[in-house]
Amino acid sequence: MNLQLRRWRPKPLIKNPYVCIVTCLAVIIYLFFAIGSLDVKWLRVLEGLSRAAALWSGFLHPDFTSRWDDIRNGLLESLTMTFTASIVGLVFAIPFSIGAARNIVPMPIYIFCRAFIAISRSLQEIIVALFFVVLFGFGPLAGFLTLVFATIGFVAKLLAEDIEDTSPRQLEALRATGAGFYQIVVFAILPQIMPRLIGLFMYRIDINFRDSAVIGIVGAGGIGATLNTTMERYEFGSAAAILLIIILIVVLCEYTSGYVRSRFN
Amino acid sequence: MPVSFARNGTKLWQRRTRLSDWLRYLAWLLIVALFVFCWRLMTMDTIWAYVLDSPRQGADIVSRMWPPRFGYLWQLWAPLWATINMATLGTLLAIVLALPFAFLSAIKTTPNRYLVRSMALLVISASRSINSIIWTMLLVAIVGPGVLAGVIAIALRSFGFISKLLYEAIDEVSNHPLEAIRSTGASGPQVLAFGIWPQITPAFVGISLFRWDINIREATVLGLVGAGGIGANLEASMNLLAWPQVAVILTVILATVIFSEWLSAAIRQSLI
Numbered sequence: 001m002n003l004q005l006r007r008w009r010p011k012p013l014i015k016n017p018y019v020c021i022v023t024c025l026a027v028i029i030y031l032f033f034a035i036g037s038l039d040v041k042w043l044r045v046l047e048g049l050s051r052a053a054a055l056w057s058g059f060l061h062p063d064f065t066s067r068w069d070d071i072r073n074g075l076l077e078s079l080t081m082t083f084t085a086s087i088v089g090l091v092f093a094i095p096f097s098i099g100a101a102r103n104i105v106p107m108p109i110y111i112f113c114r115a116f117i118a119i120s121r122s123l124q125e126i127i128v129a130l131f132f133v134v135l136f137g138f139g140p141l142a143g144f145l146t147l148v149f150a151t152i153g154f155v156a157k158l159l160a161e162d163i164e165d166t167s168p169r170q171l172e173a174l175r176a177t178g179a180g181f182y183q184i185v186v187f188a189i190l191p192q193i194m195p196r197l198i199g200l201f202m203y204r205i206d207i208n209f210r211d212s213a214v215i216g217i218v219g220a221g222g223i224g225a226t227l228n229t230t231m232e233r234y235e236f237g238s239a240a241a242i243l244l245i246i247i248l249i250v251v252l253c254e255y256t257s258g259y260v261r262s263r264f265n
Numbered sequence: 266m267p268v269s270f271a272r273n274g275t276k277l278w279q280r281r282t283r284l285s286d287w288l289r290y291l292a293w294l295l296i297v298a299l300f301v302f303c304w305r306l307m308t309m310d311t312i313w314a315y316v317l318d319s320p321r322q323g324a325d326i327v328s329r330m331w332p333p334r335f336g337y338l339w340q341l342w343a344p345l346w347a348t349i350n351m352a353t354l355g356t357l358l359a360i361v362l363a364l365p366f367a368f369l370s371a372i373k374t375t376p377n378r379y380l381v382r383s384m385a386l387l388v389i390s391a392s393r394s395i396n397s398i399i400w401t402m403l404l405v406a407i408v409g410p411g412v413l414a415g416v417i418a419i420a421l422r423s424f425g426f427i428s429k430l431l432y433e434a435i436d437e438v439s440n441h442p443l444e445a446i447r448s449t450g451a452s453g454p455q456v457l458a459f460g461i462w463p464q465i466t467p468a469f470v471g472i473s474l475f476r477w478d479i480n481i482r483e484a485t486v487l488g489l490v491g492a493g494g495i496g497a498n499l500e501a502s503m504n505l506l507a508w509p510q511v512a513v514i515l516t517v518i519l520a521t522v523i524f525s526e527w528l529s530a531a532i533r534q535s536l537i
Contacts, residue, residue: 011463014536031357034350038416044409052407080303087300122522124486126398127515130503135322137315140307214396217490221307224399231402239403243395250394 055236062244063237067230071242074226077140078212081222085144085212086205089151094197096152097159098185103168113156120153129215140221147208147215154207155200159193166192202257209253213246326508333512341495341517347412348494348521351487352480355419360473362420363427370428371435373443374457385428392425397483398490405491415484415492422483423476434468435461467537474529481525485518495521 014020064071099105099113128149132142170188179187216224223242230238268276269283281289368374370385400418408414443460451459488496495514502510 030353034354037347037350038354038412040413041409041411045407045413048407048409055403055407076306080307083303084300084307087296122482122519123515124482124518126486126489127499127518130489131326134326135319137312139311141311141316144307210394210396214398217398217402227399228402231406234406243399247391247394251390254390 051234051236054234055240058236058240059244061237062241063235064241067226067235067238067241070226070229071223071238071245074216074223074242075245077143078209078216078222078224081140081144081147081212082205082208085147085151086201086208088144089148089204089208090155090197090201092148093152093155093159096156097163098189100156100160101163101189103164103166103171104181104184104189113160117153117157117160120149121157125150125211125215126218129220130218133219138219138221143212143215143220143222146220147211150211151204151208155204158200159197162193162196163189199257199261202253202260206250206253206257210246210250329506329508330512332509333516334507334509335513337510337513338517341498341514344488344493344495344498345517345521348484348488348496349481351412351415351492351494352419352477352484352525355416355484356423356473356477356480358416358420359423359427359476362424363431366424366428367431367435368457371432373436373438374461389425389428389432392421393429395422397422397480398487401487401490401492410491410493412493415487415494418487418492419480419484423480427472427476430472431465431469434465434472438464470536471533474533478525478529482522485521 012020014023096113096116099109100117102110105113125146129142129146132145132149136142136145166189170192171184174184174188212222213224213227216222216226217228219225223246227239227242230236230242269279271277366385366389369376370382370389372378372382375382375385397418400421401414404414404418404421408417438461442464443456446456446460484492484494484496486496486499488494488498489500491497495518499511499514499518502508502514
């Protein structure tokens with residue numbers, strides 16, 4: 001019997017040592033080429049340091065007053081956009097989520113809904129916004145539609161997974177009583193997914209507000225447009241003020257949604 | 266239990282009391298009113314002629330995209346490589362930044378529960394609240410347009426995300442191994458390395474891969490605000506109204522996103 005004591009070592013993440021070595025080598029080679037392809041212009045970076053200082057001082061002395069009207073309008077647009085888009089998105093997401101749940105709908109509907117969700121989730125909001133601005137003209141309506149489109153994909157996917165995870169017993173019990181599709185959805189599915197639905201809705205409001213700050217850059221209204229203008233004019237004080245407001249609202253949203261979710265769960 | 270009485274005196278079961286019924290109706294009314302108010306405010310300046318014209322516009326754009334100019338694909342490999350590098354290097358940088366913040370803000374590992382933890386949480390919130398596109402706009406002003414701005418932007422946006430999920434994972438670790446290790450006389454760093462770290466490794470790998478996947482998605486559009494990569498081509502093609510090229514770029518972006526999703530799922534399955 002070999003009683004020689006070995007020093008204990010923690011279990012490695014990759015068990016096979018050869019695979020581990022090959023992976024590490026591949027990672028190092030990749031990093032070498034990737035960092036090599038960065039093409040950093042150090043002179044430009046040096047030049048930018050003064051701007052970084054300006055930006056930093058902007059954050060220390062945010063300028064809320066000189067562009068307050070623009071900021072207020074942008075904020076109003078962002079907030080109204082967020083609220084309406086979250087609600088409309090949720091209303092549309094519910095049928096899509098039911099359609100994308102394998103346990104209650106036939107295959108063709110399932111495939112259609114899943115395809116829609118996949119497209120909505122893979123396209124970045126800002127790309128969608130670019131197209132909607134071309135289609136519907138500049139302004140918050142394009143942003144609203146973008147957010148609705150994104151909300152449907154997000155909520156429907158997560159909700160569909162939840163519907164597929166619901167207990168089949170209630171479904172079976174209702175089917176046994178001869179309930180129709182509508183009755184099954186209302187009395188077996190909805191009560192089981194309601195807490196999740198509310199949680200997702202709150203979470204999505206949060207995301208939609210954050211996104212509404214971005215899609216304005218391509219002309220879809222909201223605080224992003226104001227931010228873009230201030231950045232282009234190098235008014236870092238106003239830009240910092242806008243960013244601080246965004247951070248504040250997002251943090252507030254997060255706390256509220258955390259509170260609401262903890263109450264409903 | 267709320268009950269009401271029918272005319273003949275029998276008890277009728279009700280789900281809610283009358284007051285809570287009315288309060289519910291009132292809440293719904295308020296939501297609808299707020300919705301209508303917001304809608305009016307939002308569409309105040311909308312030009313409905315454009316909106317009505319949109320189906321025709323949409324059909325027009327689609328018809329211009331067809332047939333896609335697939336020859337353009339050969340000019341896309343370099344930007345695509347830059348995009349993937351931007352996401353990967355950004356995620357790595359984010360992981361490096363995220364680890365200390367995660368340990369500082371987890372209740373179980375923070376050195377000071379009030380001062381240090383709340384500072385760390387503030388930094389994490391600030392990082393998470395600002396979209397990577399906004400970070401890119403700020404960084405393009407500082408380091409100039411290029412992939413570097415994108416890498417730093419992605420890192421700044423992602424580290425808050427990774428820290429948040431990671432500190433939640435740290436707070437959920439089981440205390441038993443920690444106590445066992447402490448009872449052998451292990452120091453703080455040793456408890457961290459042999460008690461906490463092994464318990465959060467799966468979460469850590471999962472979170473990092475998840476964020477990498479999201480970052481690939483985001484890196485494809487950072488070029489729109491000057492961070493290079495495939496988004497820059499998209500911006501240029503749209504400005505030139507070169508719709509057949511736009512179609513190719515969108516296809517490539519879609520394929521990349523689906524591929525990254527598949528790859529991250531595959532790595533996660535093999536590691537965890």
